[in-house]
Amino acid sequence: MFEILQAAKEEESLGRDIIHLEIGDSSPLNNVQIFNLLKKNLSNAESLQYSPSEGEKKLREAFLYHYKILCNHNFTIDNVVVTPANAAISQVINSITDVGDAMLLPDPGFPTFSLSAQYFEVKKVLYELDQKEGYQLNVKDIKDKINSNKTIKAIIINNPSNPLGIYHDLTDIDEITKFCEEKNVYVILDDTYRCLIYNPTYKRNIHRSNIIYIYSMSKDTASPAMRVGCVVGHESVIKSISKHNSLFYSCLPKFIQLAAAEYLMEDHRPYRIAMRDEMISRIESIDKVFKQTDTISYVKPNAGIYFWINVHKTGMSGKELSLKLLKESGVCVCPGDAFGPSGMNYVRICISGDKRLLVEGVNKMYNFFVKNLG
Numbered sequence: 001m002f003e004i005l006q007a008a009k010e011e012e013s014l015g016r017d018i019i020h021l022e023i024g025d026s027s028p029l030n031n032v033q034i035f036n037l038l039k040k041n042l043s044n045a046e047s048l049q050y051s052p053s054e055g056e057k058k059l060r061e062a063f064l065y066h067y068k069i070l071c072n073h074n075f076t077i078d079n080v081v082v083t084p085a086n087a088a089i090s091q092v093i094n095s096i097t098d099v100g101d102a103m104l105l106p107d108p109g110f111p112t113f114s115l116s117a118q119y120f121e122v123k124k125v126l127y128e129l130d131q132k133e134g135y136q137l138n139v140k141d142i143k144d145k146i147n148s149n150k151t152i153k154a155i156i157i158n159n160p161s162n163p164l165g166i167y168h169d170l171t172d173i174d175e176i177t178k179f180c181e182e183k184n185v186y187v188i189l190d191d192t193y194r195c196l197i198y199n200p201t202y203k204r205n206i207h208r209s210n211i212i213y214i215y216s217m218s219k220d221t222a223s224p225a226m227r228v229g230c231v232v233g234h235e236s237v238i239k240s241i242s243k244h245n246s247l248f249y250s251c252l253p254k255f256i257q258l259a260a261a262e263y264l265m266e267d268h269r270p271y272r273i274a275m276r277d278e279m280i281s282r283i284e285s286i287d288k289v290f291k292q293t294d295t296i297s298y299v300k301p302n303a304g305i306y307f308w309i310n311v312h313k314t315g316m317s318g319k320e321l322s323l324k325l326l327k328e329s330g331v332c333v334c335p336g337d338a339f340g341p342s343g344m345n346y347v348r349i350c351i352s353g354d355k356r357l358l359v360e361g362v363n364k365m366y367n368f369f370v371k372n373l374g
């Protein structure tokens with residue numbers, strides 16, 4: 001990722017316009033409700049006070065309100081802490097593992113999973129999400145890996161997935177979670193894209209005591225700058241994260257937390273529905289363009305904000321292709337190897353940015369793919 005961003009900067013310093021499709025940012029999908037709540041909550045000196053390191057009670061209650069419904073489980077206030085999701089990944093890993101333990105991570109998967117395990121000297125055992133299987137969880141493979149390695153303390157499941165833009169079958173998640181519960185293995189369920197599932201019948205009400213949920217408001221409310229997320233799970237994990245917050249940054253800004261709490265408890269369905277419809281329409285129109293060439297292949301996204309594209313037939317790796325695409329067509333995409341070894345021949349594009357630039361970028365990519373059939 002660093003290499004391609006550096007190369008894009010160099011092109012821009014030469015005066016070239018580059019279309020950026022590499023970063024997972026939905027903020028261009030302007031959320032006016034959030035803007036207004038932020039302004040309203042930054043109204044007097046009190047809004048700049050410190051707040052508790054476990055988060056504002058009002059925001060914790062708002063998160064609980066949603067998780068109680070989602071999981072059909074009666075969580076208490078001691079089961080939730082406010083923290084940015086990116087930090088939460090490391091905080092959870094730190095609180096449940098010791099040096100030398102192992103963890104099961106998705107390949108491909110969000111890079112912080114692997115970087116964090118590495119940082120805490122936890123051994124990474126990868127489970128592959130295979131294009132041929134529609135990127136569904138291979139339950140047997142995961143069970144075999146857990147059975148053959150007694151040092152595995154946890155598995156991370158990211159549903160829906162970054163970078164894949166697909167959701168996993170709930171029956172598989174339930175079977176794995178049940179199996180892990182029997183084996184005393186934690187399931188870290190990264191829920192960041194849970195409100196971005198484009199199937200209205202998808203419901204979730206499976207909860208088990210070994211699940212630790214991580215959620216971020218960044219993507220589905222189009223507000224990554226708020227840095228608001230949460231962890232829901234066992235009290236001991238929540239306490240440990242709260243201590244960590246207190247030690248490292250004390251708390252998130254109070255006015256942001258109060259705005260987030262109000263948003264979660266207000267009717268925010270109109271924005272959610274508009275965003276979902278917009279994403280569905282973008283997926284359809286990108287699919288229409290890309291499916292005209294068989295130089296590339298992909299599983300059409302049904303969730304999230306990404307297309308994960310197999311570029312194997314161009315004869316280039318994802319990294320080589322990204323650099324060539326940048327130089328020849330002025331489009332910056334994310335090389336797949338940033339997400340794990342199975343991403344070597346893939347690139348990821350984010351589809352929640354500026355619409356005009358997205359359409360232009362996708363058309364340029366299409367022309368590039370047609371020209372570069374390996």
Ligand SMILES: Cc1ncc(COP(=O)(O)O)c(C=O)c1O
Nearest residue numbers: 024084085086110162192216218
């Ligand atoms: C799967 C996943 N988890 C966690 C995060 C981190 O979210 P945040 O940037 O809101 O901290 C991201 C961000 O891209 C993500 O894709």
